Amino acid sequence: MSAVSSTGSEAAMIRCQGLTKVFGSGPAATEALELSGRGVGRTEIQERTGVTLAVHDVSFDVRPGELFVVMGLSGSGKSTLVRLLNRLIEPSGGTIEIDGRALGGLDDAELRELRNRRMSMVFQHFALLPHRTVRQNAEYGLQIRGGAEADRREKGEWALEQVGLADRAEALPGELSGGMQQRVGLARALASDTDVLLMDEPYSALDPLIRRDMQALLLRLQRELNKTVVFITHDLNEAMLLGDRILLLKDGRLVQVGTGPEILAAPADDYVADFVADVDRTRVLTAADVIHQPRLTAHLDDNPADLLRRLGEAESTAAYVLDDEGRVLGVVHDDWLALAQATRTREITRESLTDDYLTTGADRPLIDILQQVGRHPVPLAVVDDERKLLGVVPRAAVLAALATPSRS
Amino acid sequence: MPRIELGSYVEDFITWLLRAIPGVLDAISAVVTAITDALTLALTGPPFWIWIPVLALAALLVRGVGLAVYTLLAFLLISSLDLWAETMETLAVVLVAAVIATAVGVPLGIWAARKRAASAVLRPILDFMQTTPVFVYLIPAVFFFGIGAVPGVVATTIFAIPPAVRLTELGIRGVDPEVVEAAHAFGAHPRQILREVQLPMALPSIMAGINQVIMLALSMVVVAGLAGAGGLGTVVVSAVTQLDIAAGFEGGLAVVLLAIFLDRITAGLAQRPLTGYWTKLRNRQSAPATARPATEPTPAAAPAAG
Ligand SMILES: Nc1ncnc2c1ncn2[C@@H]1O[C@H](COP(=O)(O)OP(=O)(O)O)[C@@H](O)[C@H]1O
Numbered sequence: 001m002s003a004v005s006s007t008g009s010e011a012a013m014i015r016c017q018g019l020t021k022v023f024g025s026g027p028a029a030t031e032a033l034e035l036s037g038r039g040v041g042r043t044e045i046q047e048r049t050g051v052t053l054a055v056h057d058v059s060f061d062v063r064p065g066e067l068f069v070v071m072g073l074s075g076s077g078k079s080t081l082v083r084l085l086n087r088l089i090e091p092s093g094g095t096i097e098i099d100g101r102a103l104g105g106l107d108d109a110e111l112r113e114l115r116n117r118r119m120s121m122v123f124q125h126f127a128l129l130p131h132r133t134v135r136q137n138a139e140y141g142l143q144i145r146g147g148a149e150a151d152r153r154e155k156g157e158w159a160l161e162q163v164g165l166a167d168r169a170e171a172l173p174g175e176l177s178g179g180m181q182q183r184v185g186l187a188r189a190l191a192s193d194t195d196v197l198l199m200d201e202p203y204s205a206l207d208p209l210i211r212r213d214m215q216a217l218l219l220r221l222q223r224e225l226n227k228t229v230v231f232i233t234h235d236l237n238e239a240m241l242l243g244d245r246i247l248l249l250k251d252g253r254l255v256q257v258g259t260g261p262e263i264l265a266a267p268a269d270d271y272v273a274d275f276v277a278d279v280d281r282t283r284v285l286t287a288a289d290v291i292h293q294p295r296l297t298a299h300l301d302d303n304p305a306d307l308l309r310r311l312g313e314a315e316s317t318a319a320y321v322l323d324d325e326g327r328v329l330g331v332v333h334d335d336w337l338a339l340a341q342a343t344r345t346r347e348i349t350r351e352s353l354t355d356d357y358l359t360t361g362a363d364r365p366l367i368d369i370l371q372q373v374g375r376h377p378v379p380l381a382v383v384d385d386e387r388k389l390l391g392v393v394p395r396a397a398v399l400a401a402l403a404t405p406s407r408s
Numbered sequence: 409m410p411r412i413e414l415g416s417y418v419e420d421f422i423t424w425l426l427r428a429i430p431g432v433l434d435a436i437s438a439v440v441t442a443i444t445d446a447l448t449l450a451l452t453g454p455p456f457w458i459w460i461p462v463l464a465l466a467a468l469l470v471r472g473v474g475l476a477v478y479t480l481l482a483f484l485l486i487s488s489l490d491l492w493a494e495t496m497e498t499l500a501v502v503l504v505a506a507v508i509a510t511a512v513g514v515p516l517g518i519w520a521a522r523k524r525a526a527s528a529v530l531r532p533i534l535d536f537m538q539t540t541p542v543f544v545y546l547i548p549a550v551f552f553f554g555i556g557a558v559p560g561v562v563a564t565t566i567f568a569i570p571p572a573v574r575l576t577e578l579g580i581r582g583v584d585p586e587v588v589e590a591a592h593a594f595g596a597h598p599r600q601i602l603r604e605v606q607l608p609m610a611l612p613s614i615m616a617g618i619n620q621v622i623m624l625a626l627s628m629v630v631v632a633g634l635a636g637a638g639g640l641g642t643v644v645v646s647a648v649t650q651l652d653i654a655a656g657f658e659g660g661l662a663v664v665l666l667a668i669f670l671d672r673i674t675a676g677l678a679q680r681p682l683t684g685y686w687t688k689l690r691n692r693q694s695a696p697a698t699a700r701p702a703t704e705p706t707p708a709a710a711p712a713a714g
Pocket residue numbers: 023052053054072073074075076077078079080081
């Protein structure tokens with residue numbers, strides 16, 4: 001059922017242009033829009049007109065299958081923005097297209113049809129029907145859609161299995177913990193089998209350990225089901241862990257869009273820089289906290305053919321070469337090894353080693369090494385004062401560490 | 409300061425109304441009489457030793473053993489006071505009035521919950537209805553419907569409507585807005601949302617409103633005795649006019665016993681989850697479905713749970 005993008009990389013699942021929402025109506029709202037157009041800030045607009053400019057002139061595309069995170073502080077307009085996407089809140093200005101279809105022109109019945117078949121939503125406080133069982137809640141979207149009872153049941157069952165709640169189908173939501181209730185919320189969204197999933201701070205009400213489970217669950221489902229997800233959070237770590245791309249919102253305005261590392265590496269302005277700086281763990285955690293055993297290291301007297309095979313097994317293209325003391329001499333690449341195998345060379349020569357790697361000390365904070373990880377075929381090397389290899393830092397380890405809730 | 413003849417204006421209006429709509433009044437009168445008579449017949453026809461166990465069983469299912477025992481003793485006492493027939497007549501009037509008041513009040517409450525303007529219009533009217541002394545309701549009722557059960561039912565009904573409206577509105581407005589939003593987000597029609605989300609979630613509040621409707625109706629029914637509505641009202645009214653302390657006490661006691669019964673039953677219905685035997689029976693039926701090992705989905709057992 002999922003939409004195959006026919007127009008190549010240009011196709012966006014969700015496309016927003018100049019999205020604006022003013023809470024209030026009449027001349028005050030018009031005046032607010034006009035002030036905002038001239039770049040007047042939200043607080044001043046509120047003082048002068050008395051209306052709230054919740055979202056102002058936000059444009060972005062979400063690609064099919066992308067996990068798109070919207071992040072901002074409380075009151076920055078995240079909930080409003082995500083509700084504009086399915087017109088739970090009517091936009092004051094701007095356009096929204098879902099899979100090429102403009103939302104603005106739909107009448108009530110068409111809008112209900114679109115909400116039911118194309119998008120589903122997960123809520124911060126779960127928003128389950130307390131008088132219905134877990135199963136009935138999971139089947140809710142399908143029940144509204146109508147159709148065969150057996151089909152509804154099958155899909156509901158499948159969705160509950162996806163979130164690991166098949167055995168609690170007859171329980172009432174009130175009998176479940178918060179984390180489990182949100183699993184039901186997720187199952188309800190999955191059962192409808194929609195392309196788009198909107199999630200408004202779905203994990204903010206959960207405690208950290210449960211939150212981590214739920215994040216892992218979402219990443220797994222996202223890999224398997226390839227939904228287009230708009231995920232709202234106020235937690236930068238969560239954004240970094242989950243987001244293919246992140247949109248930063250401040251006072252209703254878009255500040256920056258980019259991948260997590262892009263934003264960390266090049267904050268668009270001081271606000272973002274502060275935000276990034278606020279993530280203590282990037283300063284507190286050091287390379288030693290994210291160090292891994294290297295998958296594979298080589299010595300000069302290793303057989304190239306042998307090493308090439310081991311490289312293949314490790315799904316890698318290059319390896320560190322160490323001397324007898326464990327000091328890093330350089331990096332050997334698979335193409336040289338292949339050549340050596342062809343010419344029956346028995347040993348790795350010093351001349352063959354390259355220096356396309358980076359090293360860091362074990363006590364360096366993550367903020368310093370963020371830009372160094374993932375730049376080369378070999379992971380960042382952690383070395384001691386004598387250049388002895390202590391371990392390596394893959395990029396994934398750094399990102400995972402950033403998203404790990406701190407244990408105080 | 410000139411005297412404003414407000415009272416006589418209202419009187420003129422009512423006299424005009426009386427002349428303008430005799431057909432409607434007759435129709436209302438006929439319907440109310442028919443329903444009340446039928447219910448009275450059903451309640452007073454079978455002897456007390458049939459009805460008392462039935463009422464006790466209802467109490468057991470809705471609330472539990474305690475209320476069942478109370479029901480048994482209270483109604484036995486009433487019948488030994490020779491007030492069984494009067495009590496059942498009163499119960500019939502209360503039930504008819506409560507059903508009509510609920511049928512009018514709940515939709516008004518829904519309307520008020522959905523439209524701010526409706527709420528703004530209804531609120532002062534309800535305030536007026538609730539603060540008007542109960543006797544005042546009797547005057548137009550007698551005017552329109554003469555003496556007998558009908559003015560009693562009509563006055564009682566009108567008097568009992570406000571809590572149904574108020575608590576329905578309150579209940580619906582109190583439904584978690586995020587849940588209503590979720591229903592919208594999954595494409596539900598407003599009608600579906602009302603039926604499947606708002607009304608079920610407002611049910612405890614609506615049931616509390618119905619409980620108040622019944623209690624108000626019961627309190628009015630004694631006053632309606634003045635209009636010759638029959639039942640315990642007549643017993644109490646004639647005891648008062650004859651200064652018969654014994655009869656007055658017995659009649660009053662019967663009203664109180666009936667009131668406690670009705671209050672506990674409807675309060676029991678308002679409670680979530682229900683505490684009575686009904687729930688226990690239901691749980692026992694659905695228990696095997698949840699207790700079964702989780703390897704196989706159990707579609708066969710599910711209808712019993714739903
Ligand atoms: N229904 C509403 N009426 C008026 N103002 C609102 C309404 N909803 C949100 N706002 C205001 O809009 C701004 C953005 O709110 P919201 O989108 O909920 O932010 P977030 O989800 O990022 O915390 C806030 O200043 C909030 O007070």
